[in-house]
Amino acid sequence: MSEKYSRQNITRREFLKIVGISTVASSTILTGCQSGDKNKGDIQVKGEIPTDKMTMRENPKTKEKVSLLGYGCMRWPTLPAPEKGGNVIDQEAVNELIDYAMAHGVNYYDTSPVYVQGWSEKSTGIALKRHPREKFFVATKLSNFSNFTRENSIEMYHRSFENLQVDYIDYYLLHSIGNGGIETFRARYIDNGMLDFLIEERKKGKIRNLGFSFHGTKEVFDEVLAMHDKVHWDFVQIQLNYLDWHYASGNNVNADYLYAELEKKQIPAIIMEPLLGGRLSKLPDHLITRLKQRAPEASVASWAFRFAGSFPGVLTVLSGMTYLEHLQDNLRTYAPLVPLTEDDRLFLDQTADLMKQYPTIPCNDCKYCMPCPYGIDIPAILLHYNKCVNEGNLPTSKDNVTYRESRRAFLIGYDRSVPRLRQASHCIGCEQCVSHCPQSIDIPAELHRIDQYIEQLKQEKL
Amino acid sequence: MLRKIRITLAVIFYLMITLLFLDFTGTLHTWFGWMAKIQFLPALLALNLGVVLGLIVLTLLFGRIYCSVICPLGVFQDIISWFGGRSKKRRYRFSYSPAKNILRYSILIIFLIALIGGIGSLAALLAPYSAYGRIAQNLFAPFYAWGNNVLAYWAERADSYAFYETEVWLKSVPTFIIALLTFIFVFILAWRNGRTYCNTICPVGTILSFLAKWSWFKPVIDSEKCNSCSLCSRKCKSACIDFKNHQIDYSRCIACMDCIDACKHQAISYRHPKKSEKAVTPKPTDQSRRSFLTTTALVATTATIKAQEMKVDGGLAAIEDKKVPKRNTPILPPGSQNARHFAQHCTACQLCVSVCQNGVLRPSTDLQRLMQPEMSYERGYCRPECKKCSEVCPTGAIKLTDLAEKSSTQIGHAVWIKANCIPLTDGVACGNCARHCPTGAIHMIPSDTSDPESLKIPAIDVERCIGCGACENLCPSRPFSAIYVEGHKQHRII
Incomplete structure (x- = not known):
């Protein structure tokens, strides 16, 4: 607890130090690159996005070519109010996004029965149905978080076929292993015989690749990975980005370890959270300046995608792109990928060091809680x-x-972002959310800490 | 010239006082709060002798300029009357009528009895400043707030923190209806006959009229210059100029100076009358040419304003609105000392209700204390950093010296309702009441005495509880909280 408090008490001097380091480092780089043709006023800064330049990776088992950019279907654009029947997704917008992605070479689509309040699979299925089945790979998961029974799990599995309107699933995942420790893993997949069931389904060809997605401790990862000899995992989905490489949050394992273990066993890695739910594009000002000064025309997000894509053992990098602009930006980064140089890697490592000194909470807005x-x-x-x-x-x-300005911005912004009745002061600490968080954030503790801070702000007792 | 000065001052006073009721942020009160405090009845109730003496001297010197400049209801009527006289046909619609002394004196007597007897709500019904406060708070403030919310909407999109959204809610149906009826009543009277209200009903007007008779300066008609053209009389919204006899009823004259400008022969001037001009007031002739009370069929449009529905986007659990628990004793704001003191001093002007940012204060619906504020905690609680109500209160009904006094004043105490308590009903840990209690009056104890690890329930140290309502407001149990505040008749420092 006390450590958490001290994290937010970053002093002014420390703060200036961080800003100072990053500006000095980046300004030296900037001075070196002041060439460029100023006469071409009509030139488009960024040209057309190529449709045939997408970097592809090969699945060692099936030899199929998977696009390096994979579409994460967890953050589809939503309607202002749910439709009759409860659908919350803007289907028109989803169709447009998927058509655009298809046209630019994206062929991997990753969803789950629980995404977007349970509507993602269906919506993704509708949009994909409009394309030839052999043109895309679809991934979904066994997300039996609350009800572990065999009946419920099998029903969930079959419903995915219905919702996605497909006869086979290209990539099927045991969803979010590690949450709740090894006991939960056993309860969800071993004791109810679901893993054996899924292996059977793979034999029948209903599942073409079987794998798991992972959030949790090293012990669970090691144990599940050790089952490889018996199960033969076709792929594993891990959280990898330049912050998690050395600085995974909470109990989670650093990505360098996860990736190295997969390399050892020659299992292809699928990357999730390359951008930490947007946290790596919404950086503190001084870090944005730092990245921008190294590559003024590259987006902040592109650094994170280049980092994740530069590992050869990565099959695809998932991004939950809500807006066309996000999709376009990522397409630019991966069509084709310009791998990071040694220098770039070092630069991002240093950026992560600076970022770690910033007291943000590692929430990626996945809404599992x-x-x-x-x-x-x-x-x-x-x-x-x-x-x-x-x-x-x-x-x-x-x-x-x-x-005064900061206090006003914090308090007024708080009321704008969160209705009063849904604010932290109403958190009773029942802890029902804790086990759901893939980033293992101690949510009640953080909410109570924020609430206390807000009390101090309101009462001006800082 | 005098008329222009009067209008300028009146507009300034009127706008500022109105803004006091509209400004929910409480910023303006630092600068213009005194304007509410120099109102006659609030000053009298606050025993603010300086102000009362000042107003008496002012009236003895200049006549009832209190009524034409300081009183917001008076100026409000002038504005309505001005619009009422815009058409050519109605420009000279006034005429002299004798004073309705029986009516005004009986109302004054009722008013005084109510005041002394502590029937605050009846006095508040008649008092002009309170009546205007209710109109401004109930009828004008919502539009101001909605306007603000539109600005807040755009500010949010412009990433600016200049404006923030505020909640508009109907605080009390009876008070709203009373404000609406008062508005309609005053509007009709003023539209037709100018200052009828001030000279027949308003108790403050009647009190000041005794003094105004003896005022040093007053408008005087020079009978030599006057050719009895009746222009002044037809321009007099107080209907107090008897042009035939060159007499002015100074008890009803509000020193608006309209007649001075209206007279084409400079026969009227504002000065000290010569001895010869000091004539007795004319005998009241017993002719009632117009019905003084316009009977109007009023359909009270009860605005059925539904409680704002919560946005439910499916990803969030629905939240039920809290309901007001039945309290045996109403909760009065800290600084009101005790129920009797409060009932006697509060004029129910709604200024405190207007500035309460936490949605705690609202007018009472109880007949005994009708329209006087009371507290409830469904929307918020009495926050430790705020004493806005005591800052704005013009009568001293709510009076605090500092925040420390507020935080140590016990206005009520929390009561636990076992049947609603979440650890017992839902079987989860809670303790949100204890976590937010500013005085540490709530301790969490095991629900099962034999098992120290069992879920914890609150135990209230009544001696340390100040009744701020943090526990009641933040209790997760809905619609009724598992802990609520019972008010105290006598407040005390703990």
Whole structure:
């Protein structure tokens, strides 16, 4: 607990030190690259996105070519209000996004029965149905989080075929292994015989590749991976990005270890959270400056994608792209991929070091914790807090030069981002959310800490 | 010239006082809060002798300029009356009528009895400042707030923190209806006959009228210059100029100076009258030319304003609105000392209700204390950093010296309702009441005395509880909280 408190109490001097390091480092780079043709006023800064340049990776088992950019279907654009029947997804927008992705070489689509309040599979299925089956690979998961029974799990498996409107599933995953430790893993997949069932289905050809996605401790990872000899995992989905490489949050395992273990066993890796739910594109100002100064025309996000894509053992990198602009930006990065140089790697390692000194909460807005039975909007609270951290609106004392403005921005922004009744003050600490968080954030503790901070802000007792 | 000065001052006073009721942020009160405090009845109730003496001297010197400049309801009527006289046909619609003394004196007596007897709500019904406060708070403030919310909407999109959204809600149906009826009543009277209300009903007007008779400066008609053209009389919204006898009823004259400008022969001037001009007020002639109370069929449009529905996007659990628990004793704001003191001093002007940012204060619906504020905690609780109500209160009904006094004043105490408590009903850990109690009056104890590890339930140290309502408001049990505050008749420092 005390360590968590000290993390937010970053002093002014420390802060200036961090900013100072990054600006010095980046300004030296900037001075070296001031060439360029100023006469070409009509030139498009970024040309057309090529449709045939997507970097492809080969699945060692099936020899099929998978696009390096995979479409994560967890963050589809939603409607302002649910339709009759409850659908919350903007189907028109999904169709447009998938058509665009298809046209530019993206052939891997990853969904789950629980994504977007349970509507993602169906919506993804509708959009994909409009394309020839052999043109895409679809991945979905056994997301039996709350009800482990064999009946429920098998029903969930069959419903995925219905929703996706397919006869076979290209990539099928045991969803989020590691949450809840090895006991939960056994309860979800071993004791109810589901793993054996799925291996049978693979034999029948209903599942072409069987794997698992992982969030959790080293012990669980080692144990599940050790089953490789028996199960033969066709792929494993891991969380990998330049922050998690050395600095995985909570109990999670650093990505360098996960990737190295997969390399050893020659299992292809599928990458999730390459951008940490957008956290690696919404950086503190001084870090944005740092990245921009090294490559002024590259987007902040492109660094994260190049990092994840540069590993040869990576089959595809998933990104939950809600907006066309995100899709376009990622297509540019991967069509084709320009792998990171040794220097670039070092540069990102240093960036991660600087980032680690910033007290943001590692929430990726995956919403697995939702709905909170007491109505709290957990991700919205954590994201608002992170936003204020990044924008420097987290006053630590009345003596801060910008105390008044920051306080106003924090408190008014809080009411805007989170309705009063869903704010942290209403968190009762029942801890029902804790086991759901893939980033193993101690949500109640963080909410209570934020609530206490807000109390101090409101009462001006900082 | 005098008329222009009067209008300028009146507009400034009127706008500022109105803004006091509209400004929910409480910023303006630092600068213009005194305007509410120099209102006659609030000053009298606050025993603010300086102000009362000042107003008496002012009236003895200049006549009832209190009514034409300081009183917001008076100026409000002038505005309505001005619009009422815009058409050519109605420009000279006033005429002299004798004073309705029986009516105004009986109302004054009722008012005084109510005031002394502590029937605050009846006094508040008649008092002009309170009546205007209710109109501004109930009828004008929502539009102001909605306007603000539109700006907040755009500010949010422009990434600016200049405006923030505020909640608009119907605080009390009876008070809203009373404000609406008062508005309609005053509107009709003012539209037709100018200042009828001030000279027949308003108790403050009647009190000041005794003094105004003896005021040093007053408008005087020079009978030598006057050719009895009746122009002044037809321009007099107080209907107090008897042009035939060159007399002005100074008890009803509000020193608006309209007649001075209206007279084409400079026969009227604002000065100290000569001895010869000091004539007795004319005998009241017993002719009632117009019905003074316009009977109007009023259909009270009860606005059925539904409680704002929660946005439910499916990803969030629905939240039921909290309901008001039945309290045996109403909760009064800290600084109101005790129920009797409060009932006697509060004029129910709604200024405190307007500035309460936590949605705690609202007018009472209880007949005994109708329209006087009371507290409830479904929307928020009495936050430790706020004492806005005591800052704005013009009568001293709510009076705090500092926040420390507030935080140590016990206005009520929390009561636990076992049947609603979440650890017992849902079987999960909670303790949100204890976590937010500002005085540490709530301790969490095991629900099973034999098992120290069992889920914990709150135990209230009533002696340390101040009744702020944090526990009640933040209790997860809905619609009724598992812990609620019972008010105290007598507040005390703990």
